[in-house]
Amino acid sequence: MGDASVLTGSPAPSGPAGTHATGPTSDVLPMVVGPTSLAPEVLGCLASQPPPLDDQGYMADVAAGLARLRDLVQAPSAASFIVPGTGTSGLESLAISLLEPGVPVLVASTGMWGDRWRDICIRNGIPAVSPAAGPGQPPDPDLMERLVEHHGCQAVLITHTDSSSGVRTDPAPLAAMAVRHGALSLVDGIAAAGSEVISQADWRVDAYLTGAPKALGAPAGVIGVTLSPRATETLLTRSWTPHGYSLDLRPWLPVMAATERGEFGYFQTPASALTLAFAEALRLALAEGRHARVERHVRLREALHAGLAGLGFRFLVQDGAVRSNGITVCWLPDTAEPAPFLRAVVRAGVQVQAGTHPAAASRTFRIGHHGNVSADDIDRTLAALRAAKAEVAVR
Numbered sequence: 001m002g003d004a005s006v007l008t009g010s011p012a013p014s015g016p017a018g019t020h021a022t023g024p025t026s027d028v029l030p031m032v033v034g035p036t037s038l039a040p041e042v043l044g045c046l047a048s049q050p051p052p053l054d055d056q057g058y059m060a061d062v063a064a065g066l067a068r069l070r071d072l073v074q075a076p077s078a079a080s081f082i083v084p085g086t087g088t089s090g091l092e093s094l095a096i097s098l099l100e101p102g103v104p105v106l107v108a109s110t111g112m113w114g115d116r117w118r119d120i121c122i123r124n125g126i127p128a129v130s131p132a133a134g135p136g137q138p139p140d141p142d143l144m145e146r147l148v149e150h151h152g153c154q155a156v157l158i159t160h161t162d163s164s165s166g167v168r169t170d171p172a173p174l175a176a177m178a179v180r181h182g183a184l185s186l187v188d189g190i191a192a193a194g195s196e197v198i199s200q201a202d203w204r205v206d207a208y209l210t211g212a213p214k215a216l217g218a219p220a221g222v223i224g225v226t227l228s229p230r231a232t233e234t235l236l237t238r239s240w241t242p243h244g245y246s247l248d249l250r251p252w253l254p255v256m257a258a259t260e261r262g263e264f265g266y267f268q269t270p271a272s273a274l275t276l277a278f279a280e281a282l283r284l285a286l287a288e289g290r291h292a293r294v295e296r297h298v299r300l301r302e303a304l305h306a307g308l309a310g311l312g313f314r315f316l317v318q319d320g321a322v323r324s325n326g327i328t329v330c331w332l333p334d335t336a337e338p339a340p341f342l343r344a345v346v347r348a349g350v351q352v353q354a355g356t357h358p359a360a361a362s363r364t365f366r367i368g369h370h371g372n373v374s375a376d377d378i379d380r381t382l383a384a385l386r387a388a389k390a391e392v393a394v395r
């Protein structure tokens with residue numbers, strides 16, 4: 001980090017899939033949920049002087065990024081935003097910008113991220129109904145519909161893929177249900193964008209939140225938001241004043257629109273280097289091809305899961321049809337304690353991560369296999385897990 005040799009360092013890995021070989025500090029392969037490794041082209045965006053914010057070239061690059069974001073999530077008539085912030089600030093931004101205090105929302109939680117979104121809502125005075133799905137289970141659409149009806153919910157909040165459980169939720173039926181009840185649908189796609197099929201307009205999703213440092217392979221610090229015409233209308237006509245100021249999306253709306261016309265607008269100083277890096281990561285993702293990129297992740301996931309099953313690992317998500325393409329959560333081997341097991345995997349050359357699911361953290365571990373990950377990375381991961389399992393078994 002900050003080491004100039006990283007920027008000029010290793011040669012470009014072969015093909016858009018890349019590898020983790022450019023890691024700055026060690027030879028350990030990070031198979032983590034995020035931050036994921038950056039392609040050389042994305043790294044390059046971080047090493048230039050900040051442009052004046054009304055520079056025509058800079059504004060054109062941001063405008064291209066905004067258009068690519070619409071393309072990635074398949075929402076041609078969405079209002080597109082690239083704004084400073086972490087994923088968490090994005091969850092809060094959607095909540096305070098679009099949700100009216102005092103009116104309930106339904107959170108279809110599948111792990112820690114839905115739980116966090118629920119807590120963000122509650123702290124901002126938005127009551128949240130949030131039935132806990134069992135660890136590794138997707139939300140039950142019938143139960144969700146009954147709750148939306150019973151509580152008169154103004155919105156349904158969905159985690160596309162939850163990185164604590166590895167569950168992928170299909171946003172389409174929940175968004176359609178929201179439409180039936182006159183509610184908005186908001187989707188946390190932070191861990192999904194770049195590895196999962198997204199079809200925002202067809203699904204009738206009102207707000208899709210795209211993260212940078214997960215499957216898209218961009219540096220943390222900016223987020224993407226795409227709002228349907230219905231959500232944009234809510235933003236413009238809402239009758240309440242949000243509790244927050246800096247996270248409000250409304251003042252960004254004319255700024256983004258101006259940028260797309262090649263004109264300057266200001267709300268807050270954008271994170272220009274991070275914005276350019278994000279726009280470049282989007283370019284690479286679209287150059288690989290939306291379908292081809294998802295297919296690559298499916299192939300790698302299938303290879304990983306076949307290998308894990310062969311080694312005797314058990315999955316938190318039982319149903320193969322709702323497993324994330326980019327994140328896998330497994331139960332630890334019976335005999336293993338989390339920390340010694342993770343250390344044994346590192347000794348074998350790969351870093352995987354501790355569990356974070358609220359109900360299963362101490363008995364699970366997580367593998368991130370999204371972004372610039374190759375088939376070779378999957379093989380190395382399986383070899384390291386085999387070695388670590390053998391090591392903890394003999395103790």
Ligand SMILES: *Cc1c(COP(=O)(O)O)cnc(C)c1O
Nearest residue numbers: 086087088113161162163190191
């Ligand atoms: C990582 C993640 C977040 C939070 O992102 P931060 O940048 O760490 O705040 C939110 N939702 C999901 C699904 C994530 O995977």
